[in-house]
Amino acid sequence: MDIINHLARTVTPAVLGDNRTPQNESLLEQFYAIFAARLADNDTYSRFSGQEIARDDAGFYDRVWTDQSHRSSISRELANTHKVDESSVQGLVAAAAPLAYHEISSLAGSTPVPQFLRDNLSTYRSHIPSWATTVVPAGVLVTDQTTAAPAGERISDTVSTAPLQREEEKGGSFMKALLPIIGLIILGALAWALLKGCQEKPEPVATPVVTEEVVDNDTPVAAVAADAEPASLRIATGEDNMLYACRINAGDQALSDQVMGAMQNVFGDEAAKCRADVDDSFATDMPAAELLSAILPIVKSSPNASMIIKGDEIIVNSPDAASLDQLVSDIQAAAPGMKVTAEGPLDLQNEIDNSLVAADAAIDRLGENPDPRDVARALSLQVINFELDKAFIPDANKPFLDRAAKIIQQVPDMELMIIGHTDSQASDAYNMELSRERAEAVKEYLVSKGVDASxxxxxxMGESDPIADNSTEQGRFRNRRIEFTVYDESMAADDNGIAVTAGNGGDVGMGTTVKDGVNSAVATAGSAVNSAGNAAQNAGNAIVNADPDLNPLDGNNDDLLPDSDDPTQGTALDPKANQ
Incomplete structure (x- = not known):
């Protein structure tokens, strides 16, 4: 858990508002580190641990540092370091303190805050400047430094290894001279004990993490990556118990095929709605895979139900409380070895925060020369919680998108498709336009940060490609999303299953997944022509040309779909288009 990164995403936007500058952001990051180190002290924390701290409690900062000289020192040094007016610094840190306290308390959970901060000192210690050692409890840093760092090695460029300057006691030089000798004696004793232990019991004290195992025939067997994401299955049913949405994440094709086979056995042809993401970043086993034949019929018999299987957990939801209780009970009976729970109420802020943490972690794991698919998957993890009916990027997402822009610029020959999705709360046409505007807003922001627009x-996509049900608040929240995928312009739809629709004239299939490029789109349109006449033929041509306007260069608006691709021709449908 990178505490400073988390606070920079959640607290900084609230404190700075429109006054966001690199100087203000940097000084707040430094303050967060000093503040966290102060809270790591039990005596400091105990002064207000039982109190209800309001998020706008301007006096809370004074209660954390009761010494006026310490507060003055913090303001003065931060102002000098970051070239900011000292009075402005005083206002910023006073506003940031209660907000940062609430965020840290939330991160700590059931762990006492001081203990949590001491355990995670390594995540913020490098942000603490040397001058701050006079305003931070010495024991917090000294304890961690003496146990975490090798002798004689600096902790960081900004943290002093001697927080308080003291005169050496008499005899100190003599003791320093003895330290190397004592160290050698201790090391000798440890080596003798280890050698004796190996002779008496040759088994290793601890088994290292196995990355590769060599069997008798010298064939290497690769171990499963310790940080692989659990394989998962997410499905939802509609009002008529039909399959509404389906997503599979699997580490290899064998597991994907096993899950897909179970889906086909229960849902038949509707299993074609399943989209599978097969990648070695996911686990190659699913504890519930062998139980799907018993689990899936239960979900199918429950209208407007949803289920998420991930690792050894199964989370279910339904808009009806009685049906939800029955669903949990029935699935638990069918899968006694799994942990089956009902999905809790939507915690919007927690979902947003967790998504950004997960997305940051995924970016951290990319390494050099990352696979563009991994970049797209990492970017898709973030929740961009647009305001109702708006397409403005929330401040909470901007730091991550700034980081994403740098990654995109560093990966050569990578093109991304940004796909907007909505829930089903408005009309199809409205949702289609809103989702397009939101995807465009993300593109515009990335371009403003230096990404090549090309x-x-x-x-x-509007509401046409759901990943969850729309009957619950949680499901609608998941369906309102921005997805990134690698773009291949030679295809009418990308490999992740962009839905292609032919509009009002001839329905090629709302939400039809096209995976074989332009040829598949033409074949589908051709089939529609036989049953729908000339209007479907026009729709097929629109798919081939990737442009629903019959002639975007003329002066009329004879579209079968709104001109989302060609706004110069207007956005209203031509009433004569269907005649």
Whole structure:
């Protein structure tokens, strides 16, 4: 858990508002580290641990540092370091303190805050400047430094290894001279004990993490990556118990095929709605895979139900409380070895925060020369919680998108498709346009941060490609999303299953997944022509040309779909288009 990164995303936007400058952001990050080190002291924390701290409690900062000289020192040094007016610094840290306290308390959970901060000192210690050692409890840093760092090695460039300057006691030089000799004696004793232990019991004291195992025939067997994401299955049913949405994440094709086979056995042809993401970043086993034949019929028999299987957990939801209780009970009976729970109420802020933490962690794991698919998957983890009916990037997402922009610029020959999705709360046409605007907003922001516009394409999907049910608050929240995928312009739809629709004239299939490029789109349109006449033929041509306007260069608006691709021709449908 990178505490400073988390606070920079959650607290900084609230404190700075429109006054966000690099200087203000940097000084707050430094303050967060000093503040965290102060809270790591039990005596300091105990002064207000039982109190209800309001988020706008301007006096809370004074109660954390009761010494006026310490507060003055913090303001003065931060102002000098970051070239900011000292009175401005005083206002910023006073506003930031209660907000940072609430965020840290939330991160700590059931762990006492001082203990949590001491355990995670390594995540913020490097941000603590040397001058701050006079305003931070010495024991907090000294304890961690003496146990975590090798002798004689600096902790960081900004943290003093001697927080308080003291005169050496008499005899100190003599003791320093003895330290190397004492160290050698201790090391000798440890080596003798280890050698004796190996002779008496040759088994290792601890088994290291196995990365590769060599069997008798010298064939290497790769171990499963310790940080692989659990394989998962997410499904939802509709009002008529039909399959509404389905997503599979699997580490290899064998597991994907096993899950897909179970889906086909229960849902038949509707299993074609399943989208599978097969990648070695996911585990190659699913504890519930062998139980799907018993689990899936239970979900199918429950209208407007949803289920998420991930690792050894199964989380279910339903808009009806009685049905939800029955669903939990029945699935638990069918899968006694799994942990089955009902999904709790939507905690919007927690979902947003966790998504950004997960997305940051995924970016951290990319390494050098990352696979563009891994970049797209990492970017898709973030929740961009647009305001109702708006397409403005929330401040909470901007630091991550700033980081994403740098990654995109560093990966050569990578083009991304940004896809907007909505829930089903409004009309199809409205949702299609809103999803397109939101995808465009993300593109515009990334371009403003230096990304080449030609590397980014956008697509609005509206409500046509759900990943969850729309009957619950949680499901609608998941369906309102921005997804990134690697873009291949030679295809009418990308490999992740962008839905292609033919509009009002001839329905090629709302939400039809096209995986074989333009040829598949033409074949589908051709089939529609036989049953729907000339209007479907026009729709098929629109798919091939990737442009629903019959002639975007003329002066009329004869579209079968709104001109989302060609706004110069207007956005209203031509009433004569269907005649």
């Amino acid at each position: 590397k980014l394409q956008t697509k609005g």
